[in-house]
Amino acid sequence: MTSLIMSFMPSCKKAPAEKDYLSNKATFAGVAIYEPILGRTLLYKTSFNADGSSYPLNFSLQNMRHFDGSPAPELMESGPVLEWTGLYDGTEKTLKEIENKRKLVNKPFFEIRPGSGDFIFYRSGAQIVSSYPNEGYLFDIKITNKGNERVIQNFRLRPIKDIPYEPYEYDPYTRLRKSESRSDINGNAYTAAFVNHAAMTNVYVSKDTLMHDSLSRVYFRKVGEGNTLTFKFFDKDSVVIDPAKFNLTKWNELVHGFNMSKTNTHVRYDVAYPIPLTNLDTKYAISNKAKINIGYTRTGFNAFRIDANLLLNFSIYEKGDWEIIFKFKRTPRFQNE
Known part of the structure; x- marks a missing residue:
């Protein structure tokens, strides 16, 4: 009589990846209305409270619109702006030496730094009209980490006419x-x-x-x-x-x-x-x-x-x-x- 020996191997299933924590209270603080001055490049260091959320976080702009809810594509239209490619230190001896450290690139008027949530307003916004005394624009910010996302709505943006x-x-x-x-x-x-x-x-x-x-x-x-x-x-x-x-x-x-x-x-x-x-x-x-x-x-x-x-x-x-x-x-x- 032949004996059959059967071996039973347990099946393996991959455990689901653990999600990072993203607090519902994570938010930006300190500014009710952002009022960048047109015609100049400005880095605005935001104040973001992660409330214990897991890093790294990624930030992106969403739903750029006029205050009445209509789309505002002009905020994302690209225009020429000078960008530094070399280090300016104030010791340059000629105008050409300065200009060789810069180049023209196309940038939108408004960007958010994906890793920090800081805003950059570029002087390329020639197509933007000063919002004052109108209500200006609204936009949302999407925050994501591994497996989670959250959208913070209704940030206000009211550009100010160029101050030369x-x-x-x-x-x-x-x-x-x-x-x-x-x-x-x-x-x-x-x-x-x-x-x-x-x-x-x-x-x-x-x-x-x-x-x-x-x-x-x-x-x-x-x-x-x-x-x-x-x-x-x-x-x-x-x-x-x-x-x-x-x-x-x-x-x-x-x-x-x-x-x-x-x-x-x-x-x-x-x-x-x-x-x-x-x-x-x-x-x-x-x-x-x-x-x-x-x-x-x-x-x-x-x-x-x-x-x-x-x-x-x-x-x-x-x-x-x-x-x-x-x-x-x-x-x-x-x-x-």
Whole structure:
């Protein structure tokens, strides 16, 4: 008799992959309405509370729409924008050296960084119209990790019309000229039209009158579509002041510009825009603003040396031939005693 020995092997089934945890309370905090300024590239560091959710998380934009619910494809239309391919450090010696570190690429107006949830608003949004005073746009953010997803709805986006330079004397929303409170010689308060000012110290306007207030009004004027920046100076009677009178100024280091042209009416540079080029602090910029120091020295009474300095921090975001004009409310005294 033949014995049959049967072996029974248990069947193996693959256990289902364990899902990551994604909290229903994970959300972005801190901002009710995002209001990027058109015409400039801005990285907005969001504040995301994962509430214990498992990383890595992936973020993506969903359902871009106008406030009335209609689609808003213009938010995702691509346009040309300059992107850095090399490291800018402020030591570049020519305009070509700067431009060789940048290239034109196509970018949409609005992106979200997949790994962090940070927003990037690009200066490519020429097709976007300022939403103010309208309600603007709505969008959703989809969050996913392994095996889970969640959509957070109804983020608000209300772009602001381009602000070509700063300091800017107009309200960013209404575009009406700002007002500022002042006092007259009797201490009575009044409201006046706001004009940009530059502080100047140790300035004599006569033989015995030393001023420390904001003696100079500053005007930004675009006069062409090139790549230049020009400085001009006028006294209280609108007569041009020769830049050579500002004899302490380091004109070759005033801005990160090239091919300086200095005459008895102006000083001009070839420059790359925007100014400053990045948010890096250099000898030309600090805290995302270009910084200039225009000064002169004179000999006062008793052979005492007096140094005066005109200081201004500024930005220009729109490419062009720009002039920065200083108009003195009271003419400085440049002569020695």
